[in-house]
Each structure stands twice: as structure tokens, then as C-alpha cells.
Amino acid sequence: MDGLGDGAFSKVYVSICNFLRKLLWAILAVGPIPNHVAVIMDGNRRFARTRKLEKEYGHRLGFLSLISTLRNCYELGIKYVTVYAFSIDNFKRKPDEVGGLMELLQEKLEDALKEESFIKTCGIKVLFVGNLSLLPEQVQDSAKKLMDETAHNTRAILAVCVCYTSTDEIAHAVQEACDENRLICTMRCNSSGTNKGNSDEFLVTLADLEKHMYMAHCPDPDILIRTSGETRLSNFLLWQSCFCYLHITKALWPEFSLRHLVWAILESQRVQPYLEKMKKKL
Numbered sequence: 001m002d003g004l005g006d007g008a009f010s011k012v013y014v015s016i017c018n019f020l021r022k023l024l025w026a027i028l029a030v031g032p033i034p035n036h037v038a039v040i041m042d043g044n045r046r047f048a049r050t051r052k053l054e055k056e057y058g059h060r061l062g063f064l065s066l067i068s069t070l071r072n073c074y075e076l077g078i079k080y081v082t083v084y085a086f087s088i089d090n091f092k093r094k095p096d097e098v099g100g101l102m103e104l105l106q107e108k109l110e111d112a113l114k115e116e117s118f119i120k121t122c123g124i125k126v127l128f129v130g131n132l133s134l135l136p137e138q139v140q141d142s143a144k145k146l147m148d149e150t151a152h153n154t155r156a157i158l159a160v161c162v163c164y165t166s167t168d169e170i171a172h173a174v175q176e177a178c179d180e181n182r183l184i185c186t187m188r189c190n191s192s193g194t195n196k197g198n199s200d201e202f203l204v205t206l207a208d209l210e211k212h213m214y215m216a217h218c219p220d221p222d223i224l225i226r227t228s229g230e231t232r233l234s235n236f237l238l239w240q241s242c243f244c245y246l247h248i249t250k251a252l253w254p255e256f257s258l259r260h261l262v263w264a265i266l267e268s269q270r271v272q273p274y275l276e277k278m279k280k281k282l
Contacts, residue, residue: 010195024262025076031269034222036080037073038244040236041066043228043252056100061254063108067118072258074122074156076265080218082159084236088131088168102136105162111144113149123155129174129214130164159218166238169214176212215240223268225261229255243279244273 025122041062048058073081086105087206091098112119112126128143135143143162181204210216220240224233229250233241247269249260 021075028076028262028265028269031266032269032272033077034265035078036082036219036221036223037070037078037264038082038221038224038237038241040084040224040226040234041253041256042226042230042234044254046228047252047254055075055097056104058254059101059104063104065254065256068258069256070124070158070262071118072261076126078156080157080159080221082161082215082218082221082237084161084164084234086130086164087160087235088163088165089235091134101123102139106136106139106142109139109146112146113142119146119150119158123153124150125153125157126150127157127159127217129161131157131168132163134163157218159215161214161236164214165235166233167235170209170239172214173209173212174204177208180212181208182242213239220244223247223264225249225264227251227256227260243275245275 004108012039016029044058044062045055046058047053048055070081086101090101095217110118114120118124128145128147130137132143220242221237221244223245224237224241225247226233227249229248233246247264247267249256249264251260
């Protein structure tokens with residue numbers, strides 16, 4: 001009888017929680033739901049240090065927080081989520097910590113490749129953004145495989161920024177745009193039989209740069225969330241974030257939960273009219 005009672009109580013509890021979640025989504029839907037949420041996932045190491053745990057444990061808890069946040073965004077109907085997983089500057093950390101992070105990334109990539117994974121069952125397309133050549137070869141292969149296997153998914157898009165900084169992204173876009181324009185000009189000169197091309201063909205336009213950005217496949221974020229209370233962008237989406245709402249929360253990333261996400265969305269809805277007004281001034 002006790003077992004049956006516990007089971008019935010659990011079902012009622014789950015039903016109430018699901019009802020409250022749907023009610024919360026309905027309340028948030030009264031205002032504009034962001035199309036793209038970007039997150040600087042900061043505070044894993046600090047979380048572990050304050051609890052006298054190994055750094056790896058903090059990173060593992062941070063991954064659980066990521067899955068929970070993705071699930072909440074998916075249920076809310078947010079199409080794009082971008083997370084800052086590993087900066088190029090993070091390579092300056094101790095080799096054993098960097099190695100541990102790469103091993104953890106490889107482990108989670110292998111989990112994501114399984115058919116029963118959250119990524120596969122929810123039809124999420126995964127993009128890895130950054131200078132991926134800096135990753136270990138095995139991690140590169142797994143990342144490419146996951147991108148290939150989810151390429152046709154359309155329900156939501158997760159962009160994972162690894163080996164990324166915004167300055168590297170801009171430098172990459174400039175180099176790619178210049179190389180492309182130079183190639184086009186050379187081909188036109190060869191086809192016309194002239195040695196000189198029009199100097200205007202070498203000009204790099206705004207459209208050229210944006211086409212070659214690592215983040216070219218995603219719209220600009222509507223909200224950029226930074227955890228751990230730090231008030232800096234840490235070289236993340238500097239080009240794309242000029243008109244998005246920047247939300248700072250003191251919660252460390254492993255502590256980030258549904259209530260923090262809801263509060264960020266509510267705050268962004270409050271300032272949305274002002275941001276739209278500023279965009280129209282351009």
C-alpha cells in the first residue's frame with residue numbers, strides 16, 4: 001500500500017509541476033518571446049572551489065545546467081540558443097585542466113550522438129562555432145559527426161562556441177572576405193584578358209563580413225545572459241550583441257535554473273520597446 005501511495009503521489013506531483021510549467025509559459029507568451037538567447041556560462045570553477053570540490057565536478061554540473069536550460073528554452077519555443085563553452089583564451093589555463101575539459105567535451109559529444117539523447121529526440125540542430133582546428137583531432141571528428149547527423153533538424157538550433165573569441169571571428173571574416181574578393185577579381189581579369197581589375201571589386205562590404213562570420217547561420221541574439229555576476233562580455237559576440245539585452249545574474253552557472261531564465265526573459269520584455277526604438281534610429 002505504501003508503494004502504491006508513493007506512486008500515486010509522484011504522479012500527482014508531476015502533473016502539478018507540468019501544469020505550472022505550462023501556465024508559466026502562457027504568462028511569458030503574453031510578451032515577446034526571444035528568438036535567440038546567448039549565454040556566457042561562467043562560474044563552474046568557482047562553484048567547485050567554494051564547495052571544496054574538484055574543478056572537473058564543477059564542469060560536469062555545469063553541463064547538467066546546460067541540458068536543463070536547453071530543455072526550458074525548447075519548451076518555451078526559443079529557436080536559437082548559443083553558449084560560450086570554451087574561449088581561445090582558456091588554453092592559457094593549466095594543461096591538466098584543459099585536457100580534462102577536452103575529455104569531458106568528447107564524452108558529452110559521444111553521449112549526444114546516441115539516438116536516445118536529448119539532442120536527437122528533440123530534433124535540435126547543433127553547430128560548433130569557432131576555430132575548430134585548435135581542438136584535438138578526436139573532438140573535431142566527433143563535433144563534425146554530430147553536426148552532420150543533426151544538419152537536417154529544424155525544431156531548434158544550438159550553437160556551441162568552442163575555441164572562440166569575437167576578435168578571432170572578426171579577423172577570420174575579414175581574411176575570408178578579402179580572399180574571396182581577390183579570387184573573384186582575378187577570375188574576372190582572366191576572363192576579360194586584362195591585367196587590372198576594378199579597384200572597387202577589392203572593397204570589403206558589411207555584407208561580405210557578415211557572410212563570413214562564424215555566427216552567420218544565426219540571427220543576432222535578443223538576450224545575452226552572463227552568470228556569476230561578472231559585468232563583461234569576455235570577447236563573446238561583440239559584433240552581434242550591440243542591440244541585445246544584456247542580463248547579469250549573480251548565480252554561478254551550475255546554479256542557473258528555470259527561475260533565472262524566466263527573470264531574464266521578463267526583464268528583456270520590459271526593455272524591448274526601448275531596444276526596438278534604438279534599432280529604428282539607425
